[in-house]
Amino acid sequence: MDFVLSDLANLVGGRVCGSGDVPIRGAAIIRDARQGDITLADNPALEAELSSSNASAVLVPPDYQPVGLPSITVENVHESFAKIVSALRPPCQHQTVGVSTAAHVSPSAQLASNVVVYPGVVIGEGVRIGADTVIYSGAQLMAGTTIGKETVIFPNVVLYEHTVVGDRVLIHAGAVIGAYGFGYDMQDGQHRRCAQLGHVVVEDDVEIGAGSTIDRGTYGATTIGAGTKIDNLVMIGHNCRIGRHNLFCSQVGIAGSCSTGDYVVMGGKVGLRDHLEIGHKVMIGAQSGVMRSIPDGQRHLGSPSTPEREQMLKQAAWAKLPELRKQFKALQKQVRELEDQLSRSGRDAA
Structure with a gap:
């Protein structure tokens, strides 16, 4: 135009x-x-x-x-x-109206008005979908899943059983929500999977990037707070409780049972060990490895991560190491020369 x-x-x-x-x-x-x-x-x-x-x-x-x-x-x-x-460049309009005859929809599923379901979608028993929601081809909505209104589920997303998704949520292609958590007990020399009886709750206005995964809770819910935005290829472990309006960049990995406050920002490839508590408005720089809980409002960098100022001082010290090494070698040479002089003086005196 x-x-x-x-x-x-x-x-x-x-x-x-x-x-x-x-x-x-x-x-x-x-x-x-x-x-x-x-x-x-x-x-x-x-x-x-x-x-x-x-x-x-x-x-x-x-x-x-x-x-x-x-x-x-x-x-x-x-x-x-x-x-x-x-x-x-006007956005493409939905070509399919209503539920495609090439989708498999359980008779017990409940779809509100103006729901669009593309070919190849599988909707399991007892699934409930709110008004004006769009489900693209290849998506799998397992039994007991609930989805709010005006939500978009892109191709090949998998929502495991009893997943709860709020209103106006975007879940991009290939995301997996509600898979088993990575939890095992050692029994008789073998790794035995722990209970996987929980589910995932995704609150309103959340966006989840392509290929991201969020594991179910062990017994209860792994939760993603309202307004949180999750980039592609992010992994959130079982039992995590993510606050409101967080921003997680690509390849963030959060181990099980961590919690975050509101307005937390994590740069790309940040990794959290399990059972950490990250406070409100914390910012964590890219590639940081977080081994300890972080109080409200702090900015952390590095691996293992430390407060920003401390990490900057460390980096400044590291940058000086080559010059310090030269100075140290020069001092070593001077010490050897002095030792040689003292040795010769001693022999001459004798």
Whole structure:
């Protein structure tokens, strides 16, 4: 769909600087923009990069006015750019209405109004699905699962029995919710699986990335708090209790029986040992290995993780080691020379 710049300004409630008649056929970031595209620059520091771009127009904040390029000034650059991208590349609409005849739906399942079920979905006994929820092909909803309204389950997701999913949840392709936890007892020289009688509760407005796994509780629930966002390939162990509005980046691994407060952030590849308590608003840097509980509000880095300032001091010390090694070797050489001098002086005196 083609627009001129003034059309897009009206769409986002922005102000045009320069010609409003510039035709816009696409949208892209500065690096990828071509003639006919609108791009975005949320910081004056991007001026040099923008000046070499092929973009025909740019979306900017009020404190930045680019030179020589038509622009739209808006309060929130990223929110407005998302609206423009959606207008230029409208999202695909659901092609299937209702429940596909190629899906297997148990007669005891209860589906509310406007539920969309694509071919190849398997919905088990006693499953309940709220209004306006979409289930894509290949998803498996095992017996007793409950899903709220306006939730989207993408292809090949598996929800084990008695999983509870709230409203407006997104679960991306290949995620597995409610698998057995990794718990074993040693009996007669063999690893015997512990009880796996619990389930998983995913509260409202949660997003779970592709390929992520959340294990069921041993006897009760593993819980994911409202508003939490989980990236691809994250693993959350059995009996964990994740707080509200957490952010977990890719490849985070949380061992069993850990808990987090609200607004916790974990960078990529963070690992937590079992039975830890992570406080509210804690931030943990990428690749950190957490071996101890962390109080509210702290920032941790490293493996084993320590408070940010302590870790920075350690890193600064590590950076000095090569020079310290040179100095140490020089001192060793001086000591040997002094020892040789003293030895010769002793022989001469004798």
